[in-house]
Amino acid sequence: xxxxxxxxxxxxxxxxxxxxxxxxxxxxxxxxxxxxxxxxxxxxxxxxxxxxxxxxxxxxxxxxxxxxxxxxxxxxxxxxxxxxxxxxxxxxxxxxxxxxxxxxxxxxxxxxxxxxxxxxxxxxxxxxxxxxxxxxxxxxxxxxxxxxxxxxxxxxxxxxxxxxxxxxxxxxxxxxxxxxxxxxxxxxxxxxxxxxxxxxxxxxxxxxxxxxxxxxxxxxxxxxxxxxxxxxxxxxxxxxxxxxxxxxxxxxxxxxxxxxxxxxxxxxxxxxxxxxxxx
Amino acid sequence: xxxxxxxxxxxxxxxxxxxxxxxxxxxxxxxxxxxxxxxxxxxxxxxxxxxxxxxxxxxxxxxxxxxxxxxxxxxxxxxxxxxxxxxxxxxxxxxxxxxxxxxxxxxxxxxxxxxxxxxxxxxxxxxxxxxxxxxxxxxxxxxxxxxxxxxxxxxxxxxxxxxxxxxxxxxxxxxxxxxxxxxxxxxxxxxxxxxxxxxxxxxxxxxxxxxxxxxxxxxxxxxxxxxxxxxxxxxxxxxxxxxxxxxxxxxxxxxxxxxxxxxxxxxxxxxxxxxxxxxxxxxxxxxxxxxxxxxxxxxxxxxxxxxxxxxxxxxxxxxxxxxxxxxxxxxxxxxxxxxxxxxxxxxxxxxxxxxxxxxxxxxxxxxxxxxxxxxxxxxxxxxxxxxxxxxxxxxxxxxxxxxxxxxxxx
Numbered sequence: 001x002x003x004x005x006x007x008x009x010x011x012x013x014x015x016x017x018x019x020x021x022x023x024x025x026x027x028x029x030x031x032x033x034x035x036x037x038x039x040x041x042x043x044x045x046x047x048x049x050x051x052x053x054x055x056x057x058x059x060x061x062x063x064x065x066x067x068x069x070x071x072x073x074x075x076x077x078x079x080x081x082x083x084x085x086x087x088x089x090x091x092x093x094x095x096x097x098x099x100x101x102x103x104x105x106x107x108x109x110x111x112x113x114x115x116x117x118x119x120x121x122x123x124x125x126x127x128x129x130x131x132x133x134x135x136x137x138x139x140x141x142x143x144x145x146x147x148x149x150x151x152x153x154x155x156x157x158x159x160x161x162x163x164x165x166x167x168x169x170x171x172x173x174x175x176x177x178x179x180x181x182x183x184x185x186x187x188x189x190x191x192x193x194x195x196x197x198x199x200x201x202x203x204x205x206x207x208x209x210x211x212x213x214x215x216x217x218x219x220x221x222x223x224x225x226x227x228x229x230x231x232x233x234x235x236x237x238x239x240x241x242x243x244x245x246x247x248x249x250x251x252x253x254x255x256x257x258x259x260x261x262x263x264x265x266x267x268x269x270x271x272x273x274x275x276x277x278x279x
Numbered sequence: 280x281x282x283x284x285x286x287x288x289x290x291x292x293x294x295x296x297x298x299x300x301x302x303x304x305x306x307x308x309x310x311x312x313x314x315x316x317x318x319x320x321x322x323x324x325x326x327x328x329x330x331x332x333x334x335x336x337x338x339x340x341x342x343x344x345x346x347x348x349x350x351x352x353x354x355x356x357x358x359x360x361x362x363x364x365x366x367x368x369x370x371x372x373x374x375x376x377x378x379x380x381x382x383x384x385x386x387x388x389x390x391x392x393x394x395x396x397x398x399x400x401x402x403x404x405x406x407x408x409x410x411x412x413x414x415x416x417x418x419x420x421x422x423x424x425x426x427x428x429x430x431x432x433x434x435x436x437x438x439x440x441x442x443x444x445x446x447x448x449x450x451x452x453x454x455x456x457x458x459x460x461x462x463x464x465x466x467x468x469x470x471x472x473x474x475x476x477x478x479x480x481x482x483x484x485x486x487x488x489x490x491x492x493x494x495x496x497x498x499x500x501x502x503x504x505x506x507x508x509x510x511x512x513x514x515x516x517x518x519x520x521x522x523x524x525x526x527x528x529x530x531x532x533x534x535x536x537x538x539x540x541x542x543x544x545x546x547x548x549x550x551x552x553x554x555x556x557x558x559x560x561x562x563x564x565x566x567x568x569x570x571x572x573x574x575x576x577x578x579x580x581x582x583x584x585x586x587x588x589x590x591x592x593x594x595x596x597x598x599x600x601x602x603x604x605x606x607x608x609x610x611x612x613x614x615x616x617x618x619x620x621x622x623x624x625x626x627x628x629x630x631x632x633x634x635x636x637x638x639x640x641x642x643x644x645x646x647x648x649x650x651x652x653x654x655x656x657x658x659x660x661x662x663x664x665x666x667x668x669x670x671x672x673x674x675x676x677x678x679x680x681x682x683x684x685x686x687x688x689x
Binding site: 023027040042219220 | 416418421422424425461462464466
């Protein structure tokens with residue numbers, strides 16, 4: 001781990017890259033040895049923050065964030081530690097045509113403490129594979145991004161229909177980052193791209209490449225994958241270096257949480273990026 | 280190793296790791312359960328105010344109501360007459376306990392694949408699932424809870440509020456907070472902080488008597504009660520102090536009861552053809568129910584130590600009373616004695632009764648100890664042989680082969 005994990009790193013591209021994992025509170029990370037034995041769930045974030053400089057909050061998808069809890073969380077971490085927060089499922093997966101604007105306002109209120117303290121790295125808008133590029137969904141996405149105006153947002157698509165130039169151009173116009181997804185090569189999935197649509201942010205999520213488990217409906221199978229050094233190196237050399245040249249900030253998150261493979265791969269990624277002088 | 284050293288060894292060894300493991304408990308709570316079930320059956324009821332109450336009776340009480348009716352000021356146990364005045368366009372539906380019980384069983388089945396520790400409330404839309412230690416198999420608890428809720432919504436058409444917490448108490452408060460829809464996750468270690476700003480009446484286990492006592496001290500918030508030490512609490516609460524002390528701090532070690540290990544009970548129900556309040560008719564029906572329950576107890580080779588009688592009055596109000604059975608027995612005549620006592624306690628109103636339920640619980644295997652005095656023993660043996668004879672006759676000639684005089688009235 002580089003000593004300067006919490007200070008603003010300087011890369012040869014003047015791009016600040018942060019690497020972390022999607023979520024930190026996994027009981028199985030205790031068994032896998034990432035957290036020392038006997039660690040209580042309440043202590044996990046502090047231990048995590050000793051080794052990484054950013055976290056992607058997953059629970060804000062399941063549960064509407066509440067300001068007091070978020071504020072407590074923000075106080076637990078050292079200065080310079082950042083949070084990326086996933087957008088609530090009420091705005092991406094379970095959209096209520098009448099209520100979504102209310103939910104958007106609630107979400108903004110919930111994460112307000114992170115905005116005020118300057119700890120919010122980005123809001124991740126992740127759509128399900130069922131969210132295809134239809135006129136209705138396009139209109140919704142435009143309205144949603146208007147509603148989230150002022151927040152640094154990154155949009156992740158899971159359906160290939162969104163992989164067109166018109167989408168990238170529109171995201172670029174809005175200054176919204178397109179999430180580069182590292183997932184298995186399966187038909188219908190959004191392809192692995194390295195398109196940067198915001199000069200302010202590029203965002204990569206590593207879900208693992210477990211093609212057999214991807215559509216099993218079980219997270220423990222879907223995200224069970226261990227990236228090899230070679231796979232990570234290909235990614236850093238071919239894609240990340242180029243993306244870092246086009247943006248001021250980069251966020252890389254590992255979502256292959258099963259058996260603590262995510263933090264292991266994230267630490268390996270930090271080592272490789274450091275070797276290449278990217279952080 | 281001598282015995283003293285062995286005892287010392289037992290006391291000093293580390294606790295069983297499973298015992299001290301942080302628990303993850305999901306609580307599903309279907310708000311306005313009766314209304315939710317009726318709306319699944321009839322989609323047209325969506326969005327309009329509903330009141331579940333037995334119609335046709337002058338003094339009928341509200342059993343349940345929809346959120347729309349609640350917003351108009353209708354609440355449970357209010358007279359239907361008043362409720363109607365508050366919410367004029369509400370549709371009145373009769374209570375259907377059998378339907379609610381069936382849905383409850385379906386809900387129970389949804390949770391079974393995730394854990395053998397599933398505990399359901401009494402047909403009230405509450406379900407606890409203990410998924411401690413399953414994360415390697417099913418993923419993080421929050422995800423299991425969300426999937427369970429999604430599955431219930433897809434399969435049963437019900438949208439439960441859900442919460443995840445480290446114990447049943449906190450999980451239950453969490454779902455109460457987000458009524459009528461939503462979710463709440465309370466992190467381990469956050470229990471006391473979570474409860475602290477809430478009003479005390481929201482905490483389950485703190486009863487009306489406790490609230491009255493706390494009000495004497497002008498205490499209405501949990502944080503005010505947590506400012507007192509255990510010694511302070513002993514002054515108003517005596518032996519209950521420790522319970523109050525732990526409850527307001529979100530400490531609740533009570534387990535989620537495993538499937539199949541829920542308290543064994545024998546239940547018998549009776550619906551009267553016509554609502555009645557005649558003593559002889561009620562007792563006749565009660566005796567028949569006692570016979571039915573007694574036969575099931577004897578077949579299970581068990582004996583009951585408590586009898587509960589629940590009466591549903593024609594206005595929808597339910598009155599439940601109990602009576603201890605000492606010594607434990609499965610003999611119809613002895614059971615009836617206790618059941619009649621409970622019935623008389625429950626019959627506190629002059630209204631007619633629509634439905635009666637007899638529950639025999641606190642079941643044990645019959646004690647082998649015989650009565651000490653010969654007269655007592657003789658009486659008991661006599662009663663046992665009568666019941667055994669009736670059983671024999673019935674097994675040969677059917678239920679109506681022999682009847683007790685009491686039952687002929689009804």
